Amino acid sequence: MTALLAAIADDYSGASDLANTWRKSGLRTVQTIGVPADKEAFGGIDAIVVSLKIRSAPVAEAVSGALAAEALLREIGVRHVMYKICSTFDSTDDGNIGQVTDALMERAGQGWVFVTPAFPETGRTVYKGNLFVNDVPLNESSLRHHPLNPMRDANLARILAKQSERPVRILDVQTVAAGLGACRGKIQSFSDIRPSIIADAIDDAHLDVLGRLAFETAVSTGASGLGHGLARAALEARRSEDGATSGLQPVGGRAAAIAGSCSARTLEQIAVAEKRMPVLRLDPECIVAGSGAVNEALAFARRHLEAGPVLIAASASSEAVAALQQKYGRMETGHAIERVLATIALGLVNEGVRRLVVAGGETSGAVVDMLGIRSFEVGEELAPGVPMLRTFGQPGGDLAMALKSGNFGGPNFFPEALSRLA
Ligand SMILES: Nc1ncnc2c1ncn2[C@@H]1O[C@H](COP(=O)(O)OP(=O)(O)OP(=O)(O)O)[C@@H](O)[C@H]1O
Numbered sequence: 426m427t428a429l430l431a432a433i434a435d436d437y438s439g440a441s442d443l444a445n446t447w448r449k450s451g452l453r454t455v456q457t458i459g460v461p462a463d464k465e466a467f468g469g470i471d472a473i474v475v476s477l478k479i480r481s482a483p484v485a486e487a488v489s490g491a492l493a494a495e496a497l498l499r500e501i502g503v504r505h506v507m508y509k510i511c512s513t514f515d516s517t518d519d520g521n522i523g524q525v526t527d528a529l530m531e532r533a534g535q536g537w538v539f540v541t542p543a544f545p546e547t548g549r550t551v552y553k554g555n556l557f558v559n560d561v562p563l564n565e566s567s568l569r570h571h572p573l574n575p576m577r578d579a580n581l582a583r584i585l586a587k588q589s590e591r592p593v594r595i596l597d598v599q600t601v602a603a604g605l606g607a608c609r610g611k612i613q614s615f616s617d618i619r620p621s622i623i624a625d626a627i628d629d630a631h632l633d634v635l636g637r638l639a640f641e642t643a644v645s646t647g648a649s650g651l652g653h654g655l656a657r658a659a660l661e662a663r664r665s666e667d668g669a670t671s672g673l674q675p676v677g678g679r680a681a682a683i684a685g686s687c688s689a690r691t692l693e694q695i696a697v698a699e700k701r702m703p704v705l706r707l708d709p710e711c712i713v714a715g716s717g718a719v720n721e722a723l724a725f726a727r728r729h730l731e732a733g734p735v736l737i738a739a740s741a742s743s744e745a746v747a748a749l750q751q752k753y754g755r756m757e758t759g760h761a762i763e764r765v766l767a768t769i770a771l772g773l774v775n776e777g778v779r780r781l782v783v784a785g786g787e788t789s790g791a792v793v794d795m796l797g798i799r800s801f802e803v804g805e806e807l808a809p810g811v812p813m814l815r816t817f818g819q820p821g822g823d824l825a826m827a828l829k830s831g832n833f834g835g836p837n838f839f840p841e842a843l844s845r846l847a
């Protein structure tokens with residue numbers, strides 16, 4: 426049986442988030458790291474999420490990576506491919522949401538494409554083309570301080586227009602609420618201009634409508650909310666009950682967490698973890714200056730791992746991040762910290778860590794690449810948008826992992842996730 430749905434995710438924890446949504450919807454789901462080498466390996470799988478690390482990559486690299494993944498997914502026979510972006514529309518004026526969406530739409534020869542980051546379950550709603558995060562406009566949320574892509578505008582049409590060659594139109598929530606017929610009529614009225622359509626959605630019922638419409642096309646761009654709608658449409662199309670999934674095999678071994686996200690939520694989670702488990706806050710200045718952070722972290726881990734899980738964090742407040750970036754440059758700082766955290770992860774695995782939680786999308790990408798992981802089976806949900814993952818065929822033994830998007834999870838996420846990863 427051919428997979429029903431696939432996605433190309435612009436970062437690894439975002440991929441995990443969508444894989445979690447699809448698994449919960451009843452789709453047997455695999456998350457691959459990079460474009461899978463073996464297209465025959467997906468027998469019995471309903472949905473494939475290809476994780477790329479292209480959110481902050483140069484445009485040409487992002488577009489060519491996405492097109493290569495899309496080509497492979499079509500060879501496998503997948504009917505609909507969603508470009509999985511962040512529910513907070515993480516991007517800059519330079520890209521890459523617009524350019525990748527344009528390229529996928531062009532390749533599919535499609536007349537219009539949905540773009541919607543709405544994910545109501547985690548408080549992301551789109552109204553009249555404006556993105557809200559837990560009731561405040563995007564630019565008033567903590568995302569305005571994001572280290573790599575500070576979000577200073579909530580108007581998605583305006584943001585997308587800076588990244589895209591296509592005209593941008595809005596499908597407003599009143600039309601979406603009126604159902605499929607009303608949406609089709611409105612989309613038809615745009616048909617002469619082949620637009621990207623920012624689709625409003627403030628609850629899951631809206632995403633069911635959008636998912637059904639998107640599933641009639643070959644590509645869409647969205648977050649887990651649209652993913653949820655697509656899954657319902659795909660399962661309906663198959664009219665099958667065979668989505669039952671079983672739990673992941675436990676891996677055992679030591680447990681640790683690594684945090685590179687500086688989101689308000691991750692900072693809160695680190696503060697809570699400090700009361701419950703050993704936490705090492707690395708000095709970001711030392712990391713960027715290249716002086717001894719890896720050794721310090723591994724020595725800390727050796728002291729504590731025997732007794733239970735540890736957390737190692739580079740995360741800092743937006744003021745501290747800004748000061749460091751001013752000194753060393755935004756991307757240089759981010760990538761230097763990612764490299765060090767990934768090296769620490771590898772060291773932890775060499776110390777016997779088999780259960781590993783990583784906070785932050787870029788950070789997750791760096792860690793997973795450093796560990797040479799090629800694919801994960803997706804297990805139960807740890808928190809909305811964060812599933813358990815288990816590598817398969819990992820040289821040296823499989824790992825149980827969670828790749829947590831920066832803003833996801835409750836305050837007690839780290840201790841809870843580490844105790845639930847088996
Ligand atoms: N103290 C720090 N100062 C400056 N940059 C930092 C610091 N700590 C981490 N970083 C960088 O901040 C960036 C955080 O991005 P990352 O994608 O990992 O988290 P996030 O954006 O919160 O998560 P998500 O993408 O899942 O929402 C990384 O490049 C990381 O290396």
Ligand SMILES: O=C(O)[C@@H](O)C(=O)CO
Pocket residue numbers: 436438439440442443510511512513515544648649786810830831832
């Ligand atoms: O969609 C989301 O919010 C997450 O999956 C993510 O990509 C955060 O960076």
